Amino acid sequence: MQKILLSGVKPTGRSHIGNYFGAMKQWLTLQDEHQCFLFIADYHSLNFIQNREEMNQNILDLALDYLAIGLDPEKVTIFKQSDVSEHTELAWIFDTITTMPYLKRAHAFKDAEAKEKEISVGTFNYPMLMASDILLYSPHVVPVGQDQKQHVEITRDTAEKFNHIFGKEVFNMPEPMILGEVAVVPGIDGQKMSKSYGNTIPLFATDEEIKKQVMAIVTDSSSEIPKNVYAIHALIKPKEELDALYEANKGKYKALKDALTEDLIAFITPMRERRKAFENDIEKVKEILKKGGEKAKIVAAKKMEEVREAIGVSL
Ligand code: TYM
Numbered sequence: 001m002q003k004i005l006l007s008g009v010k011p012t013g014r015s016h017i018g019n020y021f022g023a024m025k026q027w028l029t030l031q032d033e034h035q036c037f038l039f040i041a042d043y044h045s046l047n048f049i050q051n052r053e054e055m056n057q058n059i060l061d062l063a064l065d066y067l068a069i070g071l072d073p074e075k076v077t078i079f080k081q082s083d084v085s086e087h088t089e090l091a092w093i094f095d096t097i098t099t100m101p102y103l104k105r106a107h108a109f110k111d112a113e114a115k116e117k118e119i120s121v122g123t124f125n126y127p128m129l130m131a132s133d134i135l136l137y138s139p140h141v142v143p144v145g146q147d148q149k150q151h152v153e154i155t156r157d158t159a160e161k162f163n164h165i166f167g168k169e170v171f172n173m174p175e176p177m178i179l180g181e182v183a184v185v186p187g188i189d190g191q192k193m194s195k196s197y198g199n200t201i202p203l204f205a206t207d208e209e210i211k212k213q214v215m216a217i218v219t220d221s222s223s224e225i226p227k228n229v230y231a232i233h234a235l236i237k238p239k240e241e242l243d244a245l246y247e248a249n250k251g252k253y254k255a256l257k258d259a260l261t262e263d264l265i266a267f268i269t270p271m272r273e274r275r276k277a278f279e280n281d282i283e284k285v286k287e288i289l290k291k292g293g294e295k296a297k298i299v300a301a302k303k304m305e306e307v308r309e310a311i312g313v314s315l
Helices: 017-030 052-068 086-097 107-114 121-135 146-166 207-215 227-233 239-248 253-279 282-311
Strands: 003-009 034-040 077-080 141-143 175-177
Touching: 003 017, 003 121, 017 034, 017 141, 034 052, 034 282, 052 077, 052 253, 052 282, 077 282, 086 121, 086 146, 086 282, 107 121, 121 146, 141 146, 146 175, 146 282, 207 253, 227 239, 227 253, 239 253, 253 282
Parallel strands: 003 034, 003 141, 034 077, 141 175
Antiparallel strands: none
């Protein structure tokens, strides 16, 4: 039997190469040998995007990204979280078995608290919705970047707790899949690449944007090898070629940045072209999401039957 893979991205803005190398590329590599559920986490992004047009556009953009990187909708199930109401239903049930002190240990909550931000209840409960996203589909693997590791651990804890309280093995224990070399893709300032830090290289950037972002990569003049340039370059160039290039151009930051620009353009152009083709057929994209939602719903509804039975609400 094929193993099951599940993962998703929040539609909060343009996908970047951190999303791609940290998670999406693994989906591509595994799509042939796994049964894949790949979703657009639109209810998660409602914590950040509260504007109808923007939400609509972000969802379609992310669907286009999924297709443009080469996911095959005939093989994988691509869907919107909001089309499968079981996600929010199960999240409520998890809320009732989870304590506030436990959720207060989540990094995302602690970070927000440290910044003295007033966070929404949705942001606080975010890990419960994520646990539901995952556990409804009984996946074996969940490919994500390092920043999601704790969320997958919370998911496992929640599965265990539910099974224990209700005395039934309703949920399996999913494994995170985090690849060491790309666990934390750095942004142009050397911190983790993140939409919220404004340090990204968008996955479908134009040539001009690529040039601009590469030129803005922060370099440290005390070293002959600009480490932030090298780290991004390492994502797309084999190590031997990369080391030879950096050895031959020691201290020549401009030449190395030009080489990175050229390699990024060569890497991004084919995906950008594929994306354009899908952009011309948005109705088809909507249809793919609709069909994916229907397929996902069948699996999620079946799991919810088991859940309702286990907690004693189905008579
Ligand atoms: P999100 O939308 O922030 O990011 C999507 C994926 O990209 C990875 N990622 C990175 N990996 C390496 N280096 C980086 N700089 C980098 N930036 C982002 C993230 O780790 C993630 O894998 N909560 C999730 C979305 C989600 C989800 C799920 C994922 C909701 N439910 C269930 C998996 C399973 C999120 O906010 O990811």
